[in-house]
Amino acid sequence: MAEHVAHDDHSEDHESHSTKFYWMIGGILAVVTALEVGIFLVESSFDATLFLVILLGLALIKGAGVIAFFMHLRGxxxxxxxxxxxxxxxxxxxxxxxxxxxxxxxxxxx
Amino acid sequence: MSSSVSHGAHDEAHQKPLLGSMGVDSRKLGLWAFLGSETLFFVTLITTHLIFYARTKATLAAAGTLEHLDPRTHYLGIELTTVLASLLLASSLTMVLALAASKVKDWKKFRFWQMATILLGSAFVGGQVYEFNHLYHEGLKLAPQYVLEGETVKSLFGVTFFTMTGFHGLHVTIGIIWLIATYVKVAKFPDSPENPMDIELAGLYWHFVDLVWVAIFTLIYLI
Incomplete structure (x- = not known):
């Protein structure tokens, strides 16, 4: 019984840690999206190639974040x-x- | 099954995933392979759109009318699309939270996050229907030409745009149906050992449709 309770506590800890981690990843992805839109709005102040590279880079970060952490492909x-x-x-x-x-x-x- | 196998051993065997010859869950492997094929499907649609948009731009530039007849500048605003992108991104977060809750059998939290995912996905589809309706009335249709400022421009921009985003919307709709089915199944059979895997599979598909929108948002609306 004690073992069972200890196991449940561990599970809750694990869930709590995971939940916090997912919120953090979600926050980072939201910031990246905001950055994308911000850069789009001030497009004229960027060189065309730089604009392309930055936006593609940000999209890559978002995609990699979703695949690695939300889809759990990493690991x-x-x-x-x-x-x-x-x-x-x-x-x-x-x-x-x-x-x-x-x-x-x-x-x-x- | 042999009668010598104890009841406990039977439970243990029943809770194990359906391991195939690769040593991994066959359903999960099948879904990953399917998603791999889906990347080719969507990349083909996106590429086709980009190629025909480039052609349209070149034609308009040659005629000196690119400034006021560029379909992307005129039709595709980012206000609504940013909201749609945020909705799908938020739904990806709620989906992974639902999965985390299911792994510790916290079904109350699971129901909350899964329902949030379903509602966010439905809001996305609603937004897309609104966008399509708006574009249709603005003159962009599923036809080999569009009408801008009274001028008809021969272009496959509309066809490729609606085909690409329409197929994505269809995938989101299928994802919502899958999520609802999983929600109902878990509510009906909360003790089923297959619940976490069922939720994980639905979640994988859901994250994939979010991933596709990440690409469409950047390549079609921003760049």
Missing amino acids: DAKIFQFVFLVPLLFAFTLCLGFLKLFSNHVGIAG
């Missing part, structure tokens, strides 16, 4: 990382390649 089984991150990487490559190839392509529509 999860390697096979989960493999089946998700490999297609993600392939998708990024595909996006960059197609943008490079077709953005100036004169097709039947557009």
